[in-house]
Amino acid sequence: MRPGFFLKEAFRALRRNAAPSLAAMLTVLLTALVLGVFIPVVQATTGTANKVRSRVVVNIYLADNITQPQLTALRNRLNTTANVKTVNYISKQQALNELQAQRKGTSEAIQLLGSNPLPATYRVVPKDPGQVQGIVDSLVKVDPTSGKKTFAMPGIGDVRNREQDTNKILSATSLVKTLTASLAALLVLASIALIANTIRLSIFARRREVEVMKLVGATNWFIRWPFVIEGVVVGFMGGVLAILLLWIIKDTLVDPLSDRFALIAAPNTIQFPALIAVLLASCVAVSALGSGLTLRRFLRV
Amino acid sequence: MPVPARLVDRPRPRQGRNVPVVEFDDVTKVYDGGSVGLERVSMRIGRGDFVFLVGPTGCGKSTCMRLLMKEIEPSEGRISIAGRVIGDVPRKRVPYLRRNIGVVFQDYKLLPNRTVYANVAYALEVIGEPRESIRRKVPDILRLVGLSTKLHAYPDELSGGEQQRVSIARAFVNHPPLLLCDEPTGNLDPETSIGIMQLIYRINRTGTTVLVATHDREMVDKMRRRVIELAEGRIIRDQVSGLYRPDESTKEFAIRLRGELGIGDEGNPN
Numbered sequence: 146m147r148p149g150f151f152l153k154e155a156f157r158a159l160r161r162n163a164a165p166s167l168a169a170m171l172t173v174l175l176t177a178l179v180l181g182v183f184i185p186v187v188q189a190t191t192g193t194a195n196k197v198r199s200r201v202v203v204n205i206y207l208a209d210n211i212t213q214p215q216l217t218a219l220r221n222r223l224n225t226t227a228n229v230k231t232v233n234y235i236s237k238q239q240a241l242n243e244l245q246a247q248r249k250g251t252s253e254a255i256q257l258l259g260s261n262p263l264p265a266t267y268r269v270v271p272k273d274p275g276q277v278q279g280i281v282d283s284l285v286k287v288d289p290t291s292g293k294k295t296f297a298m299p300g301i302g303d304v305r306n307r308e309q310d311t312n313k314i315l316s317a318t319s320l321v322k323t324l325t326a327s328l329a330a331l332l333v334l335a336s337i338a339l340i341a342n343t344i345r346l347s348i349f350a351r352r353r354e355v356e357v358m359k360l361v362g363a364t365n366w367f368i369r370w371p372f373v374i375e376g377v378v379v380g381f382m383g384g385v386l387a388i389l390l391l392w393i394i395k396d397t398l399v400d401p402l403s404d405r406f407a408l409i410a411a412p413n414t415i416q417f418p419a420l421i422a423v424l425l426a427s428c429v430a431v432s433a434l435g436s437g438l439t440l441r442r443f444l445r446v
Numbered sequence: 447m448p449v450p451a452r453l454v455d456r457p458r459p460r461q462g463r464n465v466p467v468v469e470f471d472d473v474t475k476v477y478d479g480g481s482v483g484l485e486r487v488s489m490r491i492g493r494g495d496f497v498f499l500v501g502p503t504g505c506g507k508s509t510c511m512r513l514l515m516k517e518i519e520p521s522e523g524r525i526s527i528a529g530r531v532i533g534d535v536p537r538k539r540v541p542y543l544r545r546n547i548g549v550v551f552q553d554y555k556l557l558p559n560r561t562v563y564a565n566v567a568y569a570l571e572v573i574g575e576p577r578e579s580i581r582r583k584v585p586d587i588l589r590l591v592g593l594s595t596k597l598h599a600y601p602d603e604l605s606g607g608e609q610q611r612v613s614i615a616r617a618f619v620n621h622p623p624l625l626l627c628d629e630p631t632g633n634l635d636p637e638t639s640i641g642i643m644q645l646i647y648r649i650n651r652t653g654t655t656v657l658v659a660t661h662d663r664e665m666v667d668k669m670r671r672r673v674i675e676l677a678e679g680r681i682i683r684d685q686v687s688g689l690y691r692p693d694e695s696t697k698e699f700a701i702r703l704r705g706e707l708g709i710g711d712e713g714n715p716n
Contacts, residue, residue, distance in 0.1 A: 147571070147574065150571055353557055353558075354557060354568075356555060357555055357557060357568065357569065357572075357616075358572045359541075359544070360515075360544065360549055360555065361544065361545070361569040361572060361573060361616070361620075362541040362543070362544035362545035362573055363541060363572035363573055364538075364541045364542075365538070365541070367572055367573075367574070368572075
């Protein structure tokens with residue numbers, strides 16, 4: 146009806162109600178800051194963990210004395226095993242070449258050794274990296290007391306995977322996720338409570354106006370709008386300040402470092418404009434919720 | 447008695463003449479705590495009437511006012527304003543009901559951080575009145591109440607009487623058909639009170655129905671209008687031209703004063 150009137154009233158109230166508004170704004174700022182830092186961090190760590198997981202393979206090292214029929218039988222068995230995506234044969238020479246490509250200066254050591262120590266390998270890529278242990282279990286029986294391995298087929302030297310490593314990353318990530326989520330939830334609650342309190346104080350400070358408005362027949366929403374706007378303005382300002390801070394941090398700290406640390410430069414994190422939009426939207430939503438709750442309780446018209 | 451020209455000039459809907467502006471039909475109000483505000487009160491107040499509601503504190507005067515504002519609901523009975531049963535008005539429409547009722551209080555209820563002009567304009571702003579109509583109406587009404595020189599003063603710079611005039615201006619700026627005054631002279635000295643009563647009377651003469659709750663005995667006696675007396679929530683007297691107390695023996699005194707103050711019979715449309 147009268148956006149100008151509502152804005153004027155809201156800002157008049159903000160000026161008069163500066164201290165609680167500031168407190169509420171700071172809480173919103175903190176919430177947005179925590180979210181703004183942890184959303185990319187969680188995404189980056191999850192992204193890295195997933196990348197490692199996608200490299201999860203089971204290496205079946207073959208005995209040097211394996212015969213051709215044994216080799217074929219093993220390959221057939223692997224191809225029919227559940228959860229197997231691909232099976233690659235890597236000969237002793239290929240394994241040596243791989244090693245030499247990865248680490249310069251090993252060729253001399255190999256020459257000194259006189260023969261190629263690396264075993265031929267079947268490299269199995271699982272369909273679901275989380276279930277990789279199933280493939281390992283189908284090939285190896287480990288005696289729980291002695292730790293001695295019994296292989297399902299002759300000609301297998303050893304069976305290993307990198308599951309242990311990824312599990313560590315993933316459990317760390319999920320811990321970070323849980324902590325962040327609960328911290329964010331607490332901060333969101335605190336923001337809602339503080340905004341609600343600000344609006345309550347504002348209603349109290351403006352109770353004469355409210356009384357007069359009711360008296361002369363202002364409609365309910367005409368009375369409520371200035372308070373809703375006041376709350377949303379507080380949330381919005383907190384959000385904008387948080388985004389400014391985040392931008393400064395990103396510009397001065399993160400961007401220069403990202404050249405050196407792959408984790409920071411993780412490509413699949415949220416883009417900054419999208420992050421801004423998410424943060425502002427949540428700040429405004431939180432503050433609108435806070436104002437709305439108080440208005441329901443304290444401004445029965 | 448000759449009818450003033452002003453009242454003849456103003457056309458009114460025919461059918462509306464017989465419908466009472468305020469009608470209480472066997473109204474009982476029992477508060478949640480069990481205390482009785484009103485008990486089986488029935489009264490009719492016609493269009494253009496000037497009615498005093500008198501009685502000691504706690505007799506139900508304010509309950510009547512709050513019922514009319516639909517701030518509270520009657521426990522039993524029906525209240526109608528201009529033929530409309532206000533119990534049937536849905537909550538959402540209550541603001542529109544209140545736009546047809548002007549209210550004046552003992553404590554003025556002015557906004558201290560706004561000027562006289564802004565106080566009156568505020569009442570129009572919050573019901574969504576267009577800007578240019580506010581600019582037209584507010585100086586008009588402030589001239590009517592005699593405050594055209596104090597438009598930009600703040601309430602605390604005004605005397606009590608002047609503040610009450612502002613509050614009357616605010617109540618009447620929309621020319622509501624019904625004006626409720628709850629102890630309008632309760633905080634004022636007798637001299638100032640007379641000025642306020644004259645103003646309210648003038649508003650009444652424009653055709654507005656006026657209901658004044660008061661225990662200002664002098665005022666009631668001087669004005670000699672219809673008096674409804676309440677005691678413990680019941681109507682104990684409804685007199686067309688009454689005194690604050692029926693057994694008052696200061697009739698001559700009152701008549702003399704009325705002559706002095708010019709609130710005499712000569713301008714009385716009834």
